[in-house]
Amino acid sequence: MISMSDSKDILPNVHFQAQFAALKNQVSPHFLFNSLSVLSSLVRKDPDLSEQFIDHMARVYRYLLEQKDDQLVTLGMELDFARSYAFIQEVRFARKFKVLFQCDESATKRTLLPFTLQLLIENAIRHNRMSASEPLTVTISTRTDGQLVVSNNLQIRTVPDRTIPQGLSSICQRYEMYTDQVVSVEEIADQFQVTVPLLPPNYERAEAF
Amino acid sequence: MNVLIIEDEDLTAERLESLLLRYDSGIQVLDKIPSVREAIEFLQNRAQELDLVFMDIHLEDDLCFRIFDQINLQVPIIFTTAFDEYMIRAFRVNSIDYLLKPVSLEGLTAAIDKFKSMKRQFSKADLDTLLMAIGQNKPEYKTRFMVTVGTRIRTIEVAEVAYFFSEEKVTFMVTQDGQRLPIDYSLDKLTTMLNPDDFFRANRQFLVSLSCIKNIHTYSQSKLKLELAPAPKPEVFIGKEKITPFKSWLDK
Incomplete structure (x- = not known):
């Protein structure tokens, strides 16, 4: 019989990396082709905006390629990436969708898992209706106790279901590997709100297994 | 048109x-509609114009x-999609056209030309088959359970849910916060109702979620x-x- 310590870490790590790879892959196809579709229209209509759009697409994909494994990144880096991602979505869904950034500068050195912001923005889009008369607004802010809060107005679509989606549950699971602090998901009045712990700059991954 | x-x-x-007008400047785009609600409103009143x-x-x-x-829509449709393998497969089977974004x-020209040539053969039955095929390709997994605790x-x-297990022919659900609740489905039935990405049938007695596996x-x-x-009472093994x-x- 092999002792417990021999098998320790191996499988969970494999699982962890695999989950991260799956996460990165799910970003690309729909987002890429929808963005190209918008760009093909924009390029005649508004060359200046097209240039910015291309620049932000390059930033998004560069960040996707740069995150080779699920290592913590600074909030500052995540925010840069999220701003580019949000820019593209705001052009795609002009007048219907908006991301507000209200983070305190002092929090930008704290760390979190890569793609947290993008997955939460995407989650809001996936589960909520949006229109010019009823826009969907995602707000990203930091709290003085070192938590990141991502919220949106609730306008739930009938499909997909309002149960916790794959994106959100994978965020919760990934944080469990890193910290005892929980990712909390709440509905407060007409707001959907996810609170994510921000970790110290030199945070070492907890021995979860 | x-x-x-x-x-x-x-x-x-x-x-x-703009591509439609380039294909044929005589084409009239009657409206551009972003939602199901507005589409239904339009089609209820003006489908016969299309x-x-x-x-x-x-x-x-x-x-x-x-x-x-x-709506029982009799107007032919060309679907547009960014990237959807299921859709593409369904369309191939039913040979109704679709466009990739x-x-x-070129793509639009081919689709409209193809569409014109098959217009006569087009029938409502094709659409029904297509919609059914799409429905079957996207399984809906169970998202929640109703349970009765006392009254x-x-x-x-x-x-x-952390895991499900069976004991003396009764199936129990164990939640992540440790509640143990009897439910009416067999483990076999549950295995088909839940997303196989999230749950694994470890053995005859246990169906476990990914998140409950700690080691x-x-x-x-x-x-x-x-x-x-x-922690469950009996130990959980995965056989050879x-x-x-x-x-x-x-x-995965």
Whole structure:
């Protein structure tokens, strides 16, 4: 019989990396082709905006390629990436969708898992209706106790279901590997709100297994 | 030719309109509509004016298929999609055309030409077959369970479930916070109702979620032992024949 310590870490790590790879892959196809579709229209209509759009697409994909494994990144880096991602979505869904950034500068050195912001923005889009008369607004802010809060107005679509989606549950699971602090998901009045712990700059991954 | 564009991205709708006019400047785009609600409103009143509809799958408020729940639409449709393997497969089977985004003039020309040539043969039956095929390709997994505790009825989200196990022919659900609740489905039935990405049938007695597995021990050459949270009474083993599928599930 092999002792417990021999098998320790191996499988969970494999699982962890695999989950991260799956996460990165799910970003690309729909987002890429929808963005190209918008760009093909924009390029005649508004060359200046097209240039910015291309620049932000390059930033998004560069960040996707740069995150080779699920290592913590600074909030500052995540925010840069999220701003580019949000820019593209705001052009795609002009007048219907908006991301507000209200983070305190002092929090930008704290760390979190890569793609947290993008997955939460995407989650809001996936589960909520949006229109010019009823826009969907995602707000990203930091709290003085070192938590990141991502919220949106609730306008739930009938499909997909309002149960916790794959994106959100994978965020919760990934944080469990890193910290005892929980990712909390709440509905407060007409707001959907996810609170994510921000970790110290030199945070070492907890021995979860 | 009168055309309706149903598409939630304004710029993509504009692009499609300009390509249609390049294909044939006589084409009239009667409207560009971003939501299921507005599409139903339009089609209820003006469907008879239309020769062709271009339809995106994902709309502002719902999936476009909801339109067919409300309306018996007789107008031919060309679907547009960014990237959807299921759709592509379904369309191939039913040989109704679709366009991939970004839409090119070549792609649009081919679709309309093909469409014109098959217009006579087109029937409502094709659309029904197509919609059925799409429905079958997208399994809906169970998202929550209703449970009765004493006189109270409540729901448990699937994401809250750690694992299911059976004991003396009764199936129990164990939640992540340690509640043990009897439920009416057999483990076999549950295995088919839940998303196989999230749940694995470890053995005859246990169906476990990915998130409840806290540790995996190599117990002997032919067995793995699972450490689950909350800890179950009997130990949970994965037998020789299930080790390979289990590992590929972990690595999915």
